[in-house]
Amino acid sequence: MNKYLLYPGCSMDSSAKAYMESLNEILEPLNLHLEEIKDWNCCGATEYLGINLIPAYSLIARNLALAAKQMNPVNGTGGTRTVVAPCSACYLNLAKADYYMQERPTLGAKVNEALAAGGLEYKAGTLDVRHLIDVLVYDVGLDTIRSKVVRPLSGLKVVPYMGCMLPRPDYQHRWSDHEHPTELDDLLRALGADVIDYPLTTECCGGHMTQIGPETAFELIRRLVADADERGAQMMVTVCPMCQMNIDAYQNEANHFFGTNYHMPILFFTQLMGLAFGKEPGDLGIGVELVSARNALANIGVEVPVTQEPAAPRKKDEGLPMPRRWTKHEGRKEAVK
Amino acid sequence: MKPKFAMYWAASCGGCEIAVLNTHEKILDVDANFDVVFWPVAMDAKYKDVEAMEDGSILLTLFNGSIRNDENEHIAKLLRRKSKLLVAFGSCACEGCIPGLANLSPVGDIVHTAFNTITTDNPHGIYPRTSYDVPEGELHIPTLAKALRPLEQVVDVDYYMPGCPPESHQIAAVIDLVVKVVKGEAELPPKGATIGVGDSTVCDECPRARNVKMIKEFTRIQDIAPVDPTLCILEQGVPCNGPATRSGCNARCPQAGAQCIGCYGPAEGVMDYGARLITAFSSVIDATTPEEIDHILDGIPDPTGQVYRFNLAGSLMKANKSAWEKA
């Protein structure tokens, strides 16, 4: 059941090497098997779709066609018809192509015409395209993840940063809420981290604006970093190579631009999972980030906190009670409705 | 002079004839009370002898088999003319039966399957031709119709006696009745009646226990282990045609541990047998979403064959679109 097809995408080889390394470290404890799609190609990232739809979708669909060929026909309803993309842009592109090839039959036909030149074909809807965190939270399950934690991240104050590409548009109602999804919060909580509510969790990091209009990107980065800092976060945690790169690599430039002095490290959630599972930081690609996470991680050290803090005695609350928190279960229920 | 009796065998397997012989000594009653004038499977006779008879001179003709080719059609019309009482005998004559399933394919495909598929030893790919000139003259073999028809679609039928084949005890009862009628001791049923049957469906004669049925999965009987020998077969998830099939066979198959396949045809007054089974099977499905329902229906791999195994040619639709569309 826990066997999936993996579409790594270009950045996992390069800028997000740490993501791939840490992912590889957590596969075994979670009993996950990812089978890389053979001969995959670039998904075209965020630019190509803006230029010419048919070649762009064909480029993406080639990967789907390859994956469909590779999926296990015997176990068609199980895990192997699921393509897992760790990168949010890759995930969105694959999901989008699958969705629009169904939604617009002419587009589907044209794309297949293009694929036919390479002897390939893809019937939209054959595959389940999912992001890594979706599979971890909803297939592997938080209970399993929690059970693998040997070094709880208590004391590490983090803000969960989902990025803008993952939850929207939510073609298959995968997320608890597409405006304020809580999957990353829940997962980090399961690792024991102190999760700070982060209202900007789905705000844009600037994407490729760092190349096109750096001033716009800097402002977007500043907002994210400043708010995380304001809320007392020691670290941001992300699920997206693009977000990680922008916050990490351009933070210093943004600091120069605004005359600020933020130092907000950003790591991949898989790196924190690896730490919580007791893996060595070096094996998880920790230390190569530009804004160093060393000080932040010092807060959890290597020594596991001895006891959990006793629950503070309930002091008499003068104020008015708060409504119950919105839970992901309610969110998914509503979405399905 | 004894009244005349005939029996004919059109497109069918011959099982009906054996069922008649299976009445054992009852067959002697036929001989004792009738003058058998035409029964190709049992005695030598020529079509021209029948043609020479006076119209209406045969009292009783049991016609088994359906109308597949022009020869069948010719004899059906001939026997109709010559007979007072024409009985559609057996499932083929009544509703098309298994040969009727050929109506799912165009004639060309049937011929092709018979003569040119891998199971046929026909190295030269030779096809029969319906007429051929030889030095002695032109030879003819019967020509296939576009589709197979039950008897009533070709000629007027007086009585129907379903079953594949009709149960011997039912045949015996009918022979008894006709003998009585001949002797003036009984009256004939109204024209058009189905005889030698019960007045309900197979479930009526089936001893198995039944409850309100809710099916989560259809399956094949060989895939359940163990089969409950006392519980309704449909309730165990096996599509059993019993609820829609006319009684009269003493629920022979369910009693023997197999599902009813429907050879006795529809109950009295039913216009389309398959429709009754469609509604029976769908009524017991325990699901509400199209996906769930479809998933359950996947357990019936050949729905058309399941609901029309014996009845296709006699159904409202009669045949697959391709069978009549392609000339």
Added chain:
Amino acid sequence: MSDQKQERVGVYVCHCGTNIAGTVDVVDVANWAAEKLKHQGVIIAREYKFMCSSLGQELIEKDIKELGLTRVVVAACSPHLHEKTFRTAAKNAGLNPYLVELASIREQVSWVHTDKVVATAKSKAVVSGAVSRVIENRALDEIKVPINPNTLIVGGGVAGIQSALEIANAGFHVYLVEREPSIGGHMAQFDKTFPTLDCSACILTPRMVEAGTHPNITLLTWSEVTNVAGYVGNFHVTIKKKARFVNEELCTGCGICQEKCPKKVIDDVYEAGLGYRKTVYTPFAQAVPNFPVMDKENCTYFIKGTCKACEKFCPTNAIDFAQQDQMLNIDVGNIILATGYDLFDARRVSNYGYGRLPNVFTSLEFERLSNAAGPTSGNIVLRDGKTMPKSVGIIHCVGSRDKNFNNYCSTICCMQGLKFAHLVHERTGATVYNFYIDMRTAYKAYDEFYQRVLEEGTLFVRGKVAEVTDAARNDREKGKLIIQCEDTLAGKQRRIPVDMVILSSGLQPRKDAKEVGKLFGISCSMDGWFTEKHPKLDPVATMTEGIYIVGCAQGPKDIPSSVAQGAAASARVLDKILQKEVSLEPIKASINKEACSGCRICNGLCPFNAIAFIADDMVSDINPALCQGCGTCVAACPAGAISGTGFSDAQIMAQIDGLLLKNLEIGNY
């Protein structure tokens, strides 16, 4: 068609002024029917300007008598409009009313098609179908049943109270069932009502007291209907009277138990989660009845087995921990559902931050906040319980008019938002912003109220709010809630920092509306509101005879409309009661026991439990009193052993053939 006797059919084609005749050549249709359908038994075909007029009806009656018609087809409007008219006419002339068929050539032809040739051809097909069918019709007798004069009203909000009082005052008995410990409903939670700003409690309490003391009203609070059987005039209802653990005979409503109870819990219902109540409680001071109830789930005694403070202090020994739920069976003739609404769960709009951001409030929370009897004694403060806001944003259409949640307009939120603006302004002097999509202030004196609020200085921003956040971008925004929206009148994006946000949440069907609908045999619309019989002409009746819907159970509405509907349904019920009996359509299914094989396939199909299996005979049987005539079992019987009156196989098959113009030459229109 029977062989022995050919029916004598009359066909009457109505012009309906020009409604039909303008698009259909009615003369041609009549002539065609007379000629081409002669072999079916049509002996006369006429056309007339208005068949439904008394002259038109007389025409039919005369032909029935003089020509000896045995079947009548009227080609006119929808049977839902005039079937009754023509059936009555037939009856007057001595013909069984069920031997009349209406062929709808207005709603189904002339009004929906434009080409006269095509419309005329289709009319012929429709008439042919009706003629074929009517020949297979059988004479049926109407079923008359007496009406039980008692009425059940479910829901004790303002609409239910109004209904109950109207019927009770007319001298008939009412059972008023309420799920909560007290009647009063949502209106009892409000402080002021728009647009008059009169005190909600002041106008509602007298009605509640009247309902509570009326000799003709049996008040069943803390009770729920669990089963409904029967049909109009003869419903058998089971009601669960939940254990109060307080003996109503002994309790004086002094309130000492409540005072002495040591345990406080959040009151999710009456205080909308913004305040607390004890575990033995009356929800509010003016509750009717004023006996408290025990909240078993939270009561310390029920959890730990000790405490019983209430019992110790009760001066009349009214506390009874051994009390059990009671099941009551009552018989009623009519039922009014006044089950109200749920507030839209604002947490679903995650970008407005309700549930995450402390100072975002819902409308119902604000009602409690502004209510003098509420948790803050009417002080409008932030969630810390003390700080008065200096600026407040009120967001309209939360969960309404929004594809992501509910498409409909919740009707009351605009006025509610204006009321909030007024109250905030009056009590705190804060700057108030109202964010709206459209301002909807229909009905008497509503728009005047809007003008008044405008003049008070409330600021209005037209645009849907994108987000409420506490992520500040500059010092001005620090510590505030920032409302990000597009100001569509100014044509720009705005970020407005405020201290408090009030969400004017929409109304939603009750969570259990679908189940309740099922219980009472009525349907819900796509949105989940109960469906009325006709949206304009029959707004309080339902498709199920004897069941009525009033107030917000039918759709969002304000207090005046709810009260009007409450009264309207009562008038309908009184009408039924005074008629003493009601006739039911004789459309029923029955089983031919000879043909039934006892396969039991039909047994699971009837939602009204009308089909029973008789094990001794191994056959199934239908109870005609319970059968509602849907025909599902008729269609399902694999043996063809079930038949139905009014919609028999023979009728429908004949109509199919007729519509397909079998054996007729009129060409492919």
Added chain:
Amino acid sequence: MTDDTFEPTIIGFTCNWCSYRASDLAGTARMKYAPNVRLIRLMCSGRLDPTFVLRALSGGADGVMITGCHPGECHYIEQNYKALRRFLLLRRVLTGLGIEPERVKLVWASAAEGAKFAAEATAFVEEIRKLGPLNWGKADSGQQTVDHEEPSTVHRPSSEVEVPA
């Protein structure tokens, strides 16, 4: 309309409580839709016997439209689910008979959805128009006998003419 234009004939089975009223509403609101649909009123979509559909198709209809209340909104509580189950099995059987499953359509339309009813009717007529006539009523499956011809795809070998003795 010219003779060579195919005008489909469609029989519609409507529920008395929802879709028949929806068609009434379409009429009252003067919404125009394709005139090819001829309606039969049933008390409930649950009354729909598959025989009706077969009778219509074999009797000359090119398509059948079945309409009922939305799931969960049935006047008889849940009978439309039963109609749905029957419809899904019926479609499979029809497919086995070589009939395009699109010729039988199930539409949910509430009494308030006159516009939906009109739009669905028109859309269905266009779908059927694309499929072409069914002509079942006109086809008499048996009367015509045909020569034993092989499918055109099969190559007839030359040796065939030399019939062995």
